[in-house]
Amino acid sequence: MPMTIKEFVAKRKQELSQEVAALDKKPTLLIIQANDNPASDAYIRGKIKDASEIGANAILRKFPIDITEEDLINEIEKANNDPEIDGIIVQLPLGKHIKEANIKIAVSPKKDVDGFHPLTKFDPCTPKGIIDYLTEEGFAFEGKNAVVLGRSEIVGKPMAKLLLKKNCNVTMLHSKTTLEDKRFYIAHADLIVVAIGRLGYLNEEFEYKKDCVIVDVGINRGEDGKLHGDATPDLPVKIQTPVPGGVGLLTRLALICNLLETTK
Ligand code: NAP
Numbered sequence: 436m437p438m439t440i441k442e443f444v445a446k447r448k449q450e451l452s453q454e455v456a457a458l459d460k461k462p463t464l465l466i467i468q469a470n471d472n473p474a475s476d477a478y479i480r481g482k483i484k485d486a487s488e489i490g491a492n493a494i495l496r497k498f499p500i501d502i503t504e505e506d507l508i509n510e511i512e513k514a515n516n517d518p519e520i521d522g523i524i525v526q527l528p529l530g531k532h533i534k535e536a537n538i539k540i541a542v543s544p545k546k547d548v549d550g551f552h553p554l555t556k557f558d559p560c561t562p563k564g565i566i567d568y569l570t571e572e573g574f575a576f577e578g579k580n581a582v583v584l585g586r587s588e589i590v591g592k593p594m595a596k597l598l599l600k601k602n603c604n605v606t607m608l609h610s611k612t613t614l615e616d617k618r619f620y621i622a623h624a625d626l627i628v629v630a631i632g633r634l635g636y637l638n639e640e641f642e643y644k645k646d647c648v649i650v651d652v653g654i655n656r657g658e659d660g661k662l663h664g665d666a667t668p669d670l671p672v673k674i675q676t677p678v679p680g681g682v683g684l685l686t687r688l689a690l691i692c693n694l695l696e697t698t699k
Contacts, residue, residue, distance in 0.1 A: 441684065447567075461491060464521065464694050465523045466494065466496070467514070472528060507541075511542055515542070522697050523547065525539075540552055545697065558593065558597060563692070565628060565685055567685070567688070568685050580603070581605050581624065583595045583598070583627075583630070584629040595607050610631075626648045631653060632655060635667045637649065637666035643671060648673055649670060651666045665678075
């Protein structure tokens with residue numbers, strides 16, 4: 436029986452809290468929020484809880500959504516220069532008047548625990564969390580056919596890059612890939628990472644290898660008001676990560692791993 440993601444995360448948090456206890460300095464994460472988004476509030480609560488569970492500090496600095504780009508960058512620079520702060524994240528989304536790309540490069544690469552800066556040494560949290568989980572599961576990456584559905588900057592592209600680094604044969608599919616090609620690549624995949632934001636897109640109409648592993652990144656609000664993934668549950672494969680209780684937890688875990696790393 437493979438370990439559930441909840442069990443894996445609990446085990447890793449336990450290990451991380453022991454590592455934190457052995458440090459001279461408590462890791463400190465600064466979360467900068469400049470929105471009034473309830474989903475962001477929930478994500479932030481989760482990040483603060485994770486940090487406290489491993490014995491780290493998390494500080495939230497909240498600004499109005501109409502803060503200017505210049506003022507927001509000044510706040511980030513203050514944090515870049517503050518020796519008490521080890522890691523910085525700027526919670527998305529930001530107001531439409533702010534260029535996200537400028538904010539991502541304002542965070543010092545040394546403190547960029549989200550892994551968004553082009554010079555960062557950290558892997559972005561969602562792909563990193565997925566690789567850590569698959570490694571724990573004993574997934575033998577080398578020479579395996581990995582299909583990544585979706586090519587966003589925060590999930591699809593960095594996911595493909597990390598899988599390539601692990602010597603997988605990586606195929607990226609996107610909205611312009613024909614259904615016929617999708618069927619072909621999916622049927623030959625040993626690993627499918629789906630991150631497209633389409634409720635239940637991967638379903639029984641596709642064929643899968645019976646030993647295939649499906650990692651479902653999607654978070655979609657269904658008509659039932661609940662959260663659902665990009666894949667329908669219980670597909671005929673070896674492992675399928677659940678939504679909720681799947682990649683979201685792995686992403687949060689990767690963030691505290693990066694925080695600990697930067698503090699060390
Ligand atoms: P995004 O920026 O919304 O982009 C979606 C990607 O999916 C695009 O590359 C798009 O292709 C592709 N796509 C859309 N429809 C498709 C289809 N029918 N077939 C194949 N590809 C299709 O993506 P994102 O930010 O990576 O988010 C994707 C999903 O993951 C969302 O549900 C999001 O909420 C969730 N998410 C979850 C976590 C987590 O921690 N669990 C983290 C991040 C994101 P084109 O490039 O051709 O338009």
